[in-house]
């Protein structure tokens with residue numbers, strides 16, 4: 001069995017966990033340079049990477065890493081050629097799995113992690129299984145085309161929810177916050193609520209900079225979602241706070257171990 005180092009690869013910073021956690025500014029975002037930086041940290045271990053971006057269905061390629069400017073990078077193969085074992089997960093998937101482990105909930109419970117940061121998406125654990133989806137895009141509700149049709153989104157499309165919700169909320173003061181908040185809630189709650197109704201989860205967590213920096217918005221979102229849910233069954237709906245961003249590392253290391261276990265069972 002490989003020993004794994006959990007790493008968060010988002011953009012400017014490379015962060016790692018383990019016994020001596022730390023971070024390193026990525027001066028050169030080219031894949032080869034990042035692999036060198038990872039190999040230097042790994043010290044013979046495998047690296048389990050929580051990655052901010054879209055992965056291929058088999059999880060071996062980065063299809064789009066907007067913060068690093070990566071497009072279709074076969075990261076797992078490139079790292080293997082350098083002698084580095086590497087396991088990739090989308091950062092919200094890693095986070096959802098880490099949150100699930102940290103809750104210590106019964107193994108067959110369900111969890112939805114609602115992330116409102118620069119993006120807007122859901123991480124899903126359904127009856128004890130992480131749900132990544134056929135294209136590794138399960139939970140990407142931020143790209144539903146329900147926003148203003150002229151607004152360009154980071155994904156390349158027009159009119160995504162995320163384009164309407166994201167970004168602007170991270171910079172308070174430059175607009176009428178109360179009005180924006182109203183619009184934000186009017187869009188965010190109706191796209192999240194149907195998923196919650198569909199899955200009827202045991203836990204729903206709110207994470208991400210937009211919610212974590214605005215406790216009032218957190219409660220407003222809870223109320224707005226609760227108003228949309230079937231009252232008779234969802235009367236006790238609660239949006240729970242997170243146990244912390246670093247849980248993505250716990251999650252990704254556990255997922256790397258599990259994937260390795262599955263390989264060696266075959």
Ligand SMILES: [Zn+2]
Pocket residue numbers: 142143153154155156157160162163
């Ligand atoms: Zn989009």
